[in-house]
Amino acid sequence: MKNTIRHQAVDILRQISTSQSFAGELLDACLDANSLSGTPDGRLLTHLVYGVLRFQGHLDWIISKLYRGNFGSMDEGIKNVLRVGLYQLKFSDRLPAFAVVDEAVKSAKIIAPAQSGLTNAILRNYLRQSDRISFPSWKEQPAEHIAALHSHPLWLVKTWLNIFGKEETLALCKANNEMPPLTIRINKLKTSQEELEQKLKDEGFSYSTTIFSPDGIVLTDSTGPVQKTGLFREGLLRMQDEGAQLVSYLVNPKNNDNVLDVCAGSGGKTTHLAAILKNDGHILAIDRHEGKLTELRKEIERLGINNTQTKQADLSIMLPDTLAEKFDQVLVDAPCSGTGTLRRNPEIKWRIKTIDLANHTKTQTIILQNAATAVKKGGFLIYCTCSLMPAENEDVIRQFLSNNPQFTLAPIPEAINKKLINKNGFFRAYPHIHNTDGFFGAVLQRH
Numbered sequence: 001m002k003n004t005i006r007h008q009a010v011d012i013l014r015q016i017s018t019s020q021s022f023a024g025e026l027l028d029a030c031l032d033a034n035s036l037s038g039t040p041d042g043r044l045l046t047h048l049v050y051g052v053l054r055f056q057g058h059l060d061w062i063i064s065k066l067y068r069g070n071f072g073s074m075d076e077g078i079k080n081v082l083r084v085g086l087y088q089l090k091f092s093d094r095l096p097a098f099a100v101v102d103e104a105v106k107s108a109k110i111i112a113p114a115q116s117g118l119t120n121a122i123l124r125n126y127l128r129q130s131d132r133i134s135f136p137s138w139k140e141q142p143a144e145h146i147a148a149l150h151s152h153p154l155w156l157v158k159t160w161l162n163i164f165g166k167e168e169t170l171a172l173c174k175a176n177n178e179m180p181p182l183t184i185r186i187n188k189l190k191t192s193q194e195e196l197e198q199k200l201k202d203e204g205f206s207y208s209t210t211i212f213s214p215d216g217i218v219l220t221d222s223t224g225p226v227q228k229t230g231l232f233r234e235g236l237l238r239m240q241d242e243g244a245q246l247v248s249y250l251v252n253p254k255n256n257d258n259v260l261d262v263c264a265g266s267g268g269k270t271t272h273l274a275a276i277l278k279n280d281g282h283i284l285a286i287d288r289h290e291g292k293l294t295e296l297r298k299e300i301e302r303l304g305i306n307n308t309q310t311k312q313a314d315l316s317i318m319l320p321d322t323l324a325e326k327f328d329q330v331l332v333d334a335p336c337s338g339t340g341t342l343r344r345n346p347e348i349k350w351r352i353k354t355i356d357l358a359n360h361t362k363t364q365t366i367i368l369q370n371a372a373t374a375v376k377k378g379g380f381l382i383y384c385t386c387s388l389m390p391a392e393n394e395d396v397i398r399q400f401l402s403n404n405p406q407f408t409l410a411p412i413p414e415a416i417n418k419k420l421i422n423k424n425g426f427f428r429a430y431p432h433i434h435n436t437d438g439f440f441g442a443v444l445q446r447h
Contacts, residue, residue, distance in 0.1 A: 057151035175432035243436030267296035340438020
């Protein structure tokens with residue numbers, strides 16, 4: 001029983017709710033371990049896990065209306081059994097209703113045998129009463145309406161209502177519940193757009209070109225995961241959202257430039273910068289986590305990069321004096337709430353709390369200040385996040401400029417489409433407007 005797809009979905013959801021693991025990591029491990037990649041069962045497992053995470057708030061609203069007890073104190077495992085079952089009943093027609101209920105009861109008997117009857121009763125009550133379950137009124141309670149019907153934490157909806165207004169918040173939350181485009185970046189160190197498109201076509205992939213990035217391709221249909229192809233193994237492409245690709249064009253390095261990436265992670269933007277430089281110049285990629293730098297070094301080799309070095313360092317403390325005023329461009333891709341990536345990482349919205357924003361802001365301010373010491377006179381400091389929250393973006397920049405008069409806000413490079421530049425001169429990409437992950441970027445110049 002533990003090997004059924006629905007029980008595996010429940011188990012992955014349990015791991016997500018009890019740890020800081022991401023759905024993508026857990027799904028990849030499960031799919032590989034059970035040889036499910038590219039199979040109908042593998043697609044079903046992915047569909048269930050991401051579907052439940054996207055619509056968890058909506059599902060919980062319904063379950064709480066059908067449950068006579070305190071929903072908050074319900075066993076988390078049973079909650080996930082009910083979520084998976086209810087998601088199938090309401091949003092998926094891949095299995096008959098009686099089979100969905102039967103599978104849920106069997107899963108409940110493994111997780112909490114005493115709750116199997118409750119599981120059966122709630123799901124059968126939904127089948128009988130689904131047309132009588134109502135949601136808060138859009139007119140009278142817009143925040144509660146969006147939170148429950150469109151599955152977002154109430155505090156986050158209220159925050160966005162104050163920032164964006166009713167209609168845009170509604171559009172954003174709807175967009176966050178959609179599947180993101182599967183976007184790859186062409187590695188132009190090894191191939192051209194025309195060559196890669198032909199190879200993708202030969203492999204059975206359908207595609208379109210990205211609107212804003214000159215290096216992106218959106219895969220619209222495939223015969224299997226592109227990561228399992230020879231094209232990926234040969235380093236002709238990398239998985240990367242279009243919005244993330246544009247960050248490298250904010251940096252806009254030129255031949256022979258010396259570039260520092262202070263929060264490099266596994267290297268999506270680092271390796272793109274190397275490609276833009278055509279392996280010219282020099283890049284130093286820094287991260288506090290050696291494990292991420294290990295992954296970056298693997299990518300450097302796979303993608304054919306030879307102008308990039310890595311170094312473990314913690315930007316919450318000062319940079320070494322040897323790096324002071326050495327770089328033409330310094331990129332700070334700051335750790336953040338990730339609220340611009342909820343389509344891709346829906347588990348984030350159920351984890352993040354208001355206190356997290358304050359902690360992120362403190363960290364971002366320190367990292368930006370320390371990174372600034374590495375910028376040459378006349379050089380550029382580029383700050384970006386995948387957050388939609390002004391506290392992590394505009395507010396951080398305003399505070400930094402107030403404390404560092406030697407820096408001023410510089411124009412966004414011409415490589416960035418003007419539709420992505422707001423009236424205050426910042427780079428802004430939104431899921432519901434541009435169909436990319438949400439990103440903020442600012443370019444500062446040292447005088």
